[in-house]
Amino acid sequence: MTLRLHDTATRSVRDFVPREPGKAGIYLCGVTVQSGPHIGHMRSAINYDVLRRWLIHSGYEVRFVRNITDIDDKVLAKAQEAGVPFWQIAYANELLLGRMYDALGVLPATVEPRATGHIPEMFTLIEQLIERGHAYAAGGDVYFDVRSWDRYGELSGQRPDAMQSSEGEARGKRSPLDFALWKSEKPTEPQDAYWPSPWGRGRPGWHIECSAMSWRYLGEEFDIHGGGLDIQFPHHENEIAQSKAAGFGFARYWVHHALLNLGGEKMSKSIGNVIDLDALVAKGLRPVEVRYYMAAPHYRSTIEYSDDAVREAAVAYKRIEGFVLRATETLGDVPPGVLGAEFVAAMNDDLNTSRALASVHEAIRHGNAALADRNLKAARGALSTVRAMLDILGLDPLHEQWREAKGDDLLRPAVDALVALALEQRNAARARKDYPAADAVRDQLKQAGIIVEDTPHGPRWTLGS
RNA sequence: GACAGGGUGGCCGAGUGGUCCAAGGCACUGGUCUGCAAAACCAGUAUUCGCGGGUUCGAAUCCCGUCCCUGUCUCCA
Numbered sequence: 001m002t003l004r005l006h007d008t009a010t011r012s013v014r015d016f017v018p019r020e021p022g023k024a025g026i027y028l029c030g031v032t033v034q035s036g037p038h039i040g041h042m043r044s045a046i047n048y049d050v051l052r053r054w055l056i057h058s059g060y061e062v063r064f065v066r067n068i069t070d071i072d073d074k075v076l077a078k079a080q081e082a083g084v085p086f087w088q089i090a091y092a093n094e095l096l097l098g099r100m101y102d103a104l105g106v107l108p109a110t111v112e113p114r115a116t117g118h119i120p121e122m123f124t125l126i127e128q129l130i131e132r133g134h135a136y137a138a139g140g141d142v143y144f145d146v147r148s149w150d151r152y153g154e155l156s157g158q159r160p161d162a163m164q165s166s167e168g169e170a171r172g173k174r175s176p177l178d179f180a181l182w183k184s185e186k187p188t189e190p191q192d193a194y195w196p197s198p199w200g201r202g203r204p205g206w207h208i209e210c211s212a213m214s215w216r217y218l219g220e221e222f223d224i225h226g227g228g229l230d231i232q233f234p235h236h237e238n239e240i241a242q243s244k245a246a247g248f249g250f251a252r253y254w255v256h257h258a259l260l261n262l263g264g265e266k267m268s269k270s271i272g273n274v275i276d277l278d279a280l281v282a283k284g285l286r287p288v289e290v291r292y293y294m295a296a297p298h299y300r301s302t303i304e305y306s307d308d309a310v311r312e313a314a315v316a317y318k319r320i321e322g323f324v325l326r327a328t329e330t331l332g333d334v335p336p337g338v339l340g341a342e343f344v345a346a347m348n349d350d351l352n353t354s355r356a357l358a359s360v361h362e363a364i365r366h367g368n369a370a371l372a373d374r375n376l377k378a379a380r381g382a383l384s385t386v387r388a389m390l391d392i393l394g395l396d397p398l399h400e401q402w403r404e405a406k407g408d409d410l411l412r413p414a415v416d417a418l419v420a421l422a423l424e425q426r427n428a429a430r431a432r433k434d435y436p437a438a439d440a441v442r443d444q445l446k447q448a449g450i451i452v453e454d455t456p457h458g459p460r461w462t463l464g465s
Numbered sequence: 466g467a468c469a470g471g472g473u474g475g476c477c478g479a480g481u482g483g484u485c486c487a488a489g490g491c492a493c494u495g496g497u498c499u500g501c502a503a504a505a506c507c508a509g510u511a512u513u514c515g516c517g518g519g520u521u522c523g524a525a526u527c528c529c530g531u532c533c534c535u536g537u538c539u540c541c542a
Contacts, residue, residue, distance in 0.1 A: 011469090073540080141540080157468055158538070173540085180540045205540070229470080234539040258470080259536070266535075270542055296490080297478060302471075302535065309477055312491045316477095319490080322504070346479095354479045358489035368505050372498090435500055442502080453503050460504095 003058060003348045005224070006300060008232065008254035009155050013350050018223050019252060024060040025218040026052065027251070029210060029227035029235070030067045030112070033093035034074040037100050038274035039290070039305070040260040040267035046291055046394075047257045047299040047351075048226050049106045053392050054347050057339075065217045066109040068094055070116050072206055076189055086193050087116070100277055103287045105394045105401040111217055115209035119195050122204055122212045125246055126181045134245040138172025140184025140200035146177040149241050155254060156233035179238055180205035207238040214243070214250075221249030229256045230266060260294075262305045280310065288395060288402045289314035295393055298354050316361075320390065321397040323364045327371060327383040328398065329460065336391050337384030343392075353393065360389045419450060419461050426452075426459075 003016040018024050028048050031041055048066075055062050070090035079086035094114075101108070126142055129135035134148045146152050146160055153159050160177050184202045185194045194201045214222060220243075227236060236254065243250040259266040262273040280290050293313035297303055328334065340363060346355035367382025390396040422441050429438035442452050451464045 008469095143540090146539090153468090156537075159468080177539070183540060207539090228536095230536060232469080233537050234541075238539070261535070264534075300470085301478080304477095304535095306477090308491090312477060316490050319504095326504080352479075354490095355488070358479070361489055365506080369507095372505060430500075433500070439501075451503075454499070455504080456498090 003054070004350055005253055005255055006350050008256045009251075014253070016223075016253065018060065019221060022059065022061060023063070024055050024224065025063045025222035026055075026065065026224045026226060027210070027214040027218055027222060028064070028066040028109075028225075029231060030069070031093075031097055032069040032072055032074065033090045033097065034072070034078050035269050036093055036096045036276060038267055038269070038276050039280065039294075040274070041097070042100060042104060042277065042290070043260045043294045043303065044226075044228055044257055045101055045106045046104060046294045048255075050295055050299075050353060050393055051224075051226075051255070051351060052107060053394060054351065057392055062110070063218065064107075064110045065214065066112055067210060067213050068097075068112060068114045069206075069209055070094065070114045071193060071203060076193055079190055079193075086190055090114075103277060104291050105288070105399075107394075113213045113217065115204060115213070118209060118212045118216060119197075119204070121216050122182070122208050123197060125208065125212055125215070125242065127198070128246045129181065129242065132245060132247070134241075135181055136174065137199050138174075140182075140202055141172055141180055142182040142199055142205075143173055143178040144181055144238065144242060144245075145174060146179070146241070147175055149245050151244065152177075152241050153237065155240050156237045158233055158237065179207065179234065181208045181242070207235055207242060210235075210239050211243045211246070211248075214239075215248065220247070222251060224253045224255055225251035226255045226257070229258055232256055257299045258302045260303045260305055264304070267305065275305065283307065283310075285310060285314055286402075288397070289317045292317040292320075292395055295353050295395070296357055299351055317395070320360065320364060320386075320395070323367055324383065324386060324390070324397045325462070326460075327367060327379055330371065330457075331376060331380050331383060333398075334380055334383045334387070336388035336396070337381075339388050339392070340385050343389045347392065356389065356393070360386060363389070415450075416461075419445065419452075423452065423459050423461075 004013050005016050006013050026048070028044070031037060048064075052062055052064050068090075071086060075086050075090055079089045082089065126135060129144065130137065130142070133145070135142055135144050181204075182197060182199055182202050183205055184200055185191070193203050195203065214225070225236070225239075236256075240250060261267065262275065265271055265273060267274055277287065277290065281287070290310065290313075293310050294303070296313060296316075303309075340359050342359040342362075343356045346352040346359060349355070363382050363386050367379055367386060370376075370378035370382060387396050387398065391399065394401075396402070422445060426438045426441040429435070429441065445452055445461070449463055450461050452459050452461050
């Protein structure tokens, strides 16, 4: 069975056939680091992290390139506002982004290149485009000549003739549709944001960096290009035009993920309807629960954010976690084993994580039943398959990523001994049928954040609320 | 206006021609277990898929119309 992926360019689900057997090259449009990341960015990161893990599991050697766009109009505007160099703003936000990836268990990219580190590659590309008659210099600017590329619109379905052109004619453009590859310096912009170029001092246009970096790290043609639905046009359309006009084969599959909405609109810094990971943590959610929330719906479905929905996701995840922890308590460490067939089928079906999770929950139900029946063999099987499936989604509760803070390892035996003391008293009370006293012990522990549950083999405790 | 994608139970969310009187989760109800709980398990909870037509032996799934929602429209606010 092979992976099938939705390809935006053909608007269809296609078998994934890598350019080179056993290898997969992915370019993901990362973030423009104009400000700190919000949970909309997290969705992108998590969706592609799942794709990547699935490809790795499927035996591919994955080269995963996720860029940082560290220069653009907004970064410069923020820098001017703050009175600091643009790269200071960009780098500070890049660090925040990295922290967010770590917190959510997003695997580090193979390489995370920055736009400003690839100016020479841009020059080569731009010169190639000029030579081929698809770009022209005008003053100190260089524009891509959209009319010279008749496949323009192939990705988004936009027809150049039908497009509304923007207000205000830019200087030197032959057509309002043309877009800048290189922008000449302006007196109103920070003077430390420019590079010398064959066309005079200036800085990159918005789209050229991705063409340059994908070329640098993945070659002229690569397997998958990803990004949010909102940058399909113009950004990806322009990327295709540039790269193909330069003679590259470019991306073979275009995978776009849907957005995270809040209040009926996409979460966006400019609209101001943003929530970041810290805000969710402040609501009592753990990053792993947030990851579950983002990974559970299909990647091409819009998520309308709501507090209720995240909380519901947290409850669902706790059910998963509860099984894994309880099963491990009775079975000992059972390593991840073989995936369920339904899970595999679901993942291969355009990464249908929703369906895949349904099979996880079913396995858990069977596992819980097996535990209750003391059918250890069946329980062991369920645990190993559940852990394997969760591992693909980056949600295995036993993975080091999700272990509580380090001190926890030392604290736990100590708390365990104290709780055992309290439970001895409770047991004594129960033995003499003094239930009010027994319940008082349980209630007091609960107030301290320790939940006591009775099992056929004695009480167990967990932290919780 | 153009282009793209959606509208499924109380909620979240899969399902794109028959096995769907619609997966899974949450919530709720009843049961088992328990001293009582909790957890877990079992059972129940949409004859129905925005609305109106049509195609078909058969439609949530295809077609037409209609209403509503989201994204995008280029040196992006």
